Amino acid sequence: MATPPWTRRHILSLEDFSVPEYDTVLRTAASFREVLSRRTKKVPTLQGRVVTNLFFEPSTRTRSSFELAAKRLSADTLNFAAGTSSLTKGETILDTAKTYLAMGTDMMVIRHSQAGVPQAIAREMERLGTHVGVLNAGDGLHEHPSQALLDLFTICSQLDCDNPRTELLQGKKVAIVGDILHSRVARSNIWSLTTSGAQVHLAAPPTLLPQRFIEAMGVYHPDRLHLHWHLDEALEGADFVMTLRLQRERMTAHLLPSLREYQQFFGITRDRLKHCQPEVKLLHPGPTNRGVELSSDVMDDPELSLIQAQVTSGVAVRMALLYLMGGRHD
Amino acid sequence: MATPPWTRRHILSLEDFSVPEYDTVLRTAASFREVLSRRTKKVPTLQGRVVTNLFFEPSTRTRSSFELAAKRLSADTLNFAAGTSSLTKGETILDTAKTYLAMGTDMMVIRHSQAGVPQAIAREMERLGTHVGVLNAGDGLHEHPSQALLDLFTICSQLDCDNPRTELLQGKKVAIVGDILHSRVARSNIWSLTTSGAQVHLAAPPTLLPQRFIEAMGVYHPDRLHLHWHLDEALEGADFVMTLRLQRERMTAHLLPSLREYQQFFGITRDRLKHCQPEVKLLHPGPTNRGVELSSDVMDDPELSLIQAQVTSGVAVRMALLYLMGGRHD
Amino acid sequence: MATPPWTRRHILSLEDFSVPEYDTVLRTAASFREVLSRRTKKVPTLQGRVVTNLFFEPSTRTRSSFELAAKRLSADTLNFAAGTSSLTKGETILDTAKTYLAMGTDMMVIRHSQAGVPQAIAREMERLGTHVGVLNAGDGLHEHPSQALLDLFTICSQLDCDNPRTELLQGKKVAIVGDILHSRVARSNIWSLTTSGAQVHLAAPPTLLPQRFIEAMGVYHPDRLHLHWHLDEALEGADFVMTLRLQRERMTAHLLPSLREYQQFFGITRDRLKHCQPEVKLLHPGPTNRGVELSSDVMDDPELSLIQAQVTSGVAVRMALLYLMGGRHD
Numbered sequence: 004m005a006t007p008p009w010t011r012r013h014i015l016s017l018e019d020f021s022v023p024e025y026d027t028v029l030r031t032a033a034s035f036r037e038v039l040s041r042r043t044k045k046v047p048t049l050q051g052r053v054v055t056n057l058f059f060e061p062s063t064r065t066r067s068s069f070e071l072a073a074k075r076l077s078a079d080t081l082n083f084a085a086g087t088s089s090l091t092k093g094e095t096i097l098d099t100a101k102t103y104l105a106m107g108t109d110m111m112v113i114r115h116s117q118a119g120v121p122q123a124i125a126r127e128m129e130r131l132g133t134h135v136g137v138l139n140a141g142d143g144l145h146e147h148p149s150q151a152l153l154d155l156f157t158i159c160s161q162l163d164c165d166n167p168r169t170e171l172l173q174g175k176k177v178a179i180v181g182d183i184l185h186s187r188v189a190r191s192n193i194w195s196l197t198t199s200g201a202q203v204h205l206a207a208p209p210t211l212l213p214q215r216f217i218e219a220m221g222v223y224h225p226d227r228l229h230l231h232w233h234l235d236e237a238l239e240g241a242d243f244v245m246t247l248r249l250q251r252e253r254m255t256a257h258l259l260p261s262l263r264e265y266q267q268f269f270g271i272t273r274d275r276l277k278h279c280q281p282e283v284k285l286l287h288p289g290p291t292n293r294g295v296e297l298s299s300d301v302m303d304d305p306e307l308s309l310i311q312a313q314v315t316s317g318v319a320v321r322m323a324l325l326y327l328m329g330g331r332h333d
Numbered sequence: 334m335a336t337p338p339w340t341r342r343h344i345l346s347l348e349d350f351s352v353p354e355y356d357t358v359l360r361t362a363a364s365f366r367e368v369l370s371r372r373t374k375k376v377p378t379l380q381g382r383v384v385t386n387l388f389f390e391p392s393t394r395t396r397s398s399f400e401l402a403a404k405r406l407s408a409d410t411l412n413f414a415a416g417t418s419s420l421t422k423g424e425t426i427l428d429t430a431k432t433y434l435a436m437g438t439d440m441m442v443i444r445h446s447q448a449g450v451p452q453a454i455a456r457e458m459e460r461l462g463t464h465v466g467v468l469n470a471g472d473g474l475h476e477h478p479s480q481a482l483l484d485l486f487t488i489c490s491q492l493d494c495d496n497p498r499t500e501l502l503q504g505k506k507v508a509i510v511g512d513i514l515h516s517r518v519a520r521s522n523i524w525s526l527t528t529s530g531a532q533v534h535l536a537a538p539p540t541l542l543p544q545r546f547i548e549a550m551g552v553y554h555p556d557r558l559h560l561h562w563h564l565d566e567a568l569e570g571a572d573f574v575m576t577l578r579l580q581r582e583r584m585t586a587h588l589l590p591s592l593r594e595y596q597q598f599f600g601i602t603r604d605r606l607k608h609c610q611p612e613v614k615l616l617h618p619g620p621t622n623r624g625v626e627l628s629s630d631v632m633d634d635p636e637l638s639l640i641q642a643q644v645t646s647g648v649a650v651r652m653a654l655l656y657l658m659g660g661r662h663d
Numbered sequence: 664m665a666t667p668p669w670t671r672r673h674i675l676s677l678e679d680f681s682v683p684e685y686d687t688v689l690r691t692a693a694s695f696r697e698v699l700s701r702r703t704k705k706v707p708t709l710q711g712r713v714v715t716n717l718f719f720e721p722s723t724r725t726r727s728s729f730e731l732a733a734k735r736l737s738a739d740t741l742n743f744a745a746g747t748s749s750l751t752k753g754e755t756i757l758d759t760a761k762t763y764l765a766m767g768t769d770m771m772v773i774r775h776s777q778a779g780v781p782q783a784i785a786r787e788m789e790r791l792g793t794h795v796g797v798l799n800a801g802d803g804l805h806e807h808p809s810q811a812l813l814d815l816f817t818i819c820s821q822l823d824c825d826n827p828r829t830e831l832l833q834g835k836k837v838a839i840v841g842d843i844l845h846s847r848v849a850r851s852n853i854w855s856l857t858t859s860g861a862q863v864h865l866a867a868p869p870t871l872l873p874q875r876f877i878e879a880m881g882v883y884h885p886d887r888l889h890l891h892w893h894l895d896e897a898l899e900g901a902d903f904v905m906t907l908r909l910q911r912e913r914m915t916a917h918l919l920p921s922l923r924e925y926q927q928f929f930g931i932t933r934d935r936l937k938h939c940q941p942e943v944k945l946l947h948p949g950p951t952n953r954g955v956e957l958s959s960d961v962m963d964d965p966e967l968s969l970i971q972a973q974v975t976s977g978v979a980v981r982m983a984l985l986y987l988m989g990g991r992h993d
Contacts, residue, residue, distance in 0.1 A: 044712075052372075079405070102620075411731060414723075436977070
């Protein structure tokens with residue numbers, strides 16, 4: 004099968020990603036995973052190019068993953084972290100982005116606690132006639148595309164390590180458990196998994212998963228998306244169980260009675276996994292609250308948990324994304 | 334015209350910079366701008382050398398600019414940021430500098446909220462018989478030489494992009510508007526612009542521009558420096574208008590009644606620019622308070638604003654400065 | 664003398680270091696010091712490898728030293744700093760370490776305010792069957808091996824710059840002065856110096872050096888370790904005087920009456936050094952409280968102080984340690 008050429012300058016949302024695009028990402032990431040298995044894990048692809056991490060919301064894990072991906076492509080990296088920054092001096096976000104543009108940034112990786120910021124910066128970069136690519140590394144409750152793409156890569160690699168591809172997801176059941184309503188990871192995963200052909204079963208307490216969620220989300224394949232307010236229904240026959248991080252702030256907002264009660268009804272334990280396929284695998288975007296979303300023993304069981312594989316996939320997938328975005332203008 | 338060899342180990346102040354030195358900086362920066370226009374924006378000039386950013390006062394913009402300049406010269410960079418540092422453990426500033434010296438630092442880029450700190454560190458480096466070069470990246474209310482040099486480069490490049498040089502400033506009028514009294518950027522620019530031959534017109538409320546400013550400053554060409562307490566006089570026939578950042582702290586110090594009143598009397602708007610030359614251009618060292626120092630529409634007008642060009646010039650000029658300082662001992 | 668091959672994957676404590684191991688570190692560091700004296704101070708030894716600094720306790724000096732050592736071996740570096748990190752989100756320390764492992768870290772440099780954390784991470788890395796090496800960059804009050812090794816290198820280089828080796832320490836007297844009880848630097852130095860053959864004399868007020876210290880420490884050569892509650896006894900005939908940083912917190916804990924009194928009884932002054940050998944040299948791990956542990960004049964006397972030499976040694980010794988750990992699997 005011939006690959007269509009990559010046409011996206013920005014990666015902002017998975018809402019309009021096509022199956023061939025997912026397959027291009029999976030294939031490219033697989034080739035970078037091969038690079039990462041070598042002793043010298045670098046390629047000169049982005050030598051002399053500048054990747055700027057604009058993290059208006061603090062993050063160590065995701066920023067490190069992008070920084071390492073950029074360094075392994077031989078790019079120079081700049082890190083902007085809110086806090087000690089000009090933002091506290093009254094500069095607007097667009098002005099900050101334009102400053103890094105003017106310094107010579109080729110690609111921007113952007114995280115912000117407000118939905119829409121990476122999109123607004125991408126529009127501004129277009130309006131100014133630049134070739135800068137923008138990658139959304141998490142915007143508010145909206146999307147986190149690179150996380151969902153690394154989840155997709157992890158799942159497909161589990162099904163066929165040498166040739167991860169979307170068609171492997173046909174007939175597979177993926178349960179997504181936790182605070183769906185407030186999760187940008189869940190939103191991006193719902194787009195990628197339903198488009199790729201999986202059956203997606205969401206499980207959460209009603210306060211975190213309202214009845215109208217599916218309509219409001221507007222997925223193109225509503226027949227592939229299912230809601231459950233009881234965990235066991237969602238787990239029934241699942242091939243993959245994706246747990247979401249529980250923000251402790253939800254408790255104070257009275258959306259949950261207590262961590263203990265959440266753990267009792269929605270925490271994944273070995274006992275609960277009996278409902279799933281025998282080969283079931285667990286995912287979590289991290290950082291985990293041990294013993295809340297997942298019991299410690301299932302989290303540490305290498306036969307069950309793909310959590311470490313997700314982190315490793317993250318570097319390969321982010322290399323692939325920067326490569327595809329950066330290669331557009333060759 | 335043959336260039337005199339570069340003799341400065343440190344760049345601490347523009348007070349005693351000569352016209353040939355300004356021209357050397359402009360010519361060197363122009364050649365690095367050419368490097369930055371290439372796809373691979375790196376040169377091996379400082380390979381294996383260590384540039385340490387000692388920022389005792391927080392800064393994202395200037396530090397990123399120096400860091401990128403150093404990386405593009407292939408230097409290794411170390412970043413020291415006050416806050417999580419040994420300073421909170423009672424170590425003196427000179428001892429911190431000596432520690433980075435002993436690690437193998439070749440050049441130090443220093444910012445401090447107190448005037449004179451880079452000079453004190455440079456003296457200590459000399460006293461110890463080292464070859465380390467010190468660059469003042471902003472010391473209190475005193476000077477910010479690399480900012481004024483990038484402003485000079487931006488202005489001269491606007492007048493002749495291929496061959497920016499000081500003689501282009503003969504007969505040109507530059508207005509500097511804002512909190513002159515508290516601005517290290519203004520001080521450095523007054524030195525560079527008057528020495529280079531421009532007519533410099535300062536405009537500010539009397540609380541921010543005392544009558545005695547010119548004498549106190551002691552410029553060598555007082556005939557090229559003019560004071561105005563009304564903006565329109567300063568703008569009359571101006572070729573370039575340089576606005577300064579207004580520190581919000583000035584309000585609480587009762588030097589200004591309100592941001593609104595400042596904006597009304599000293600904010601640059603399209604209407605006010607009618608007094609200037611038709612080709613007038615605007616500069617601002619950033620970060621800007623949109624709608625205070627400049628109205629948003631003039632700030633975003635590419636026919637008027639050189640603000641983005643200043644940031645781009647910044648990387649080329651800082652590469653030039655590190656190159657000139659580092660090349661002394663070849 | 665043939666060198667035994669290096670067998671340690673981790674460097675966690677000096678308790679079980681052998682004399683041949685110390686000599687291997689000294690010889691390797693001497694060869695890297697030669698590299699650092701060149702204009703281009705880089706070697707390609709760790710190209711494509713990733714060294715992650717996991718500093719759960721803030722540090723600028725030690726982190727910069729390790730970062731520079733890694734960069735000069737051409738490794739890529741990642742920096743994790745507690746504070747803006749996932750730790751505040753409830754992730755465990757082992758999970759953080761495993762995340763950086765999964766990203767592709769080859770070596771971890773770990774500092775933590777609790778004793779035993781680097782050891783626990785090293786055990787976990789072993790349990791998981793990885794080849795990752797862990798270096799203890801300071802764990803609570805326990806050990807700080809790289810500091811003691813750079814002290815050893817500094818002392819032995821002082822005795823024979825071209826060929827630093829442990830046998831030079833035979834018959835030498837090293838006084839360690841200050842807050843012995845709370846010093847991980849002192850503990851590591853006691854191991855390295857007594858094993859290497861020096862006579863070590865500890866001096867501190869009784870509250871900071873209990874009678875039972877030697878037994879509790881359990882050194883293999885108790886005949887080489889001596890306690891003093893009066894400084895002059897410890898200094899008598901000393902070849903080297905190692906001063907320790909005084910934590911200001913000790914005052915509030917009522918272990919010391921005041922800085923002034925400490926300085927009076929245990930501060931090193933030129934006058935006090937008359938008790939020592941004429942060629943006596945001073946060391947301090949930094950950062951120093953000027954005028955407390957050491958008077959300013961002795962600290963700044965290049966004939967007396969090895970403090971700057973220690974910092975320079977630090978980069979060479981840390982390059983040697985990363986090289987030895989990383990070379991195990993070649």
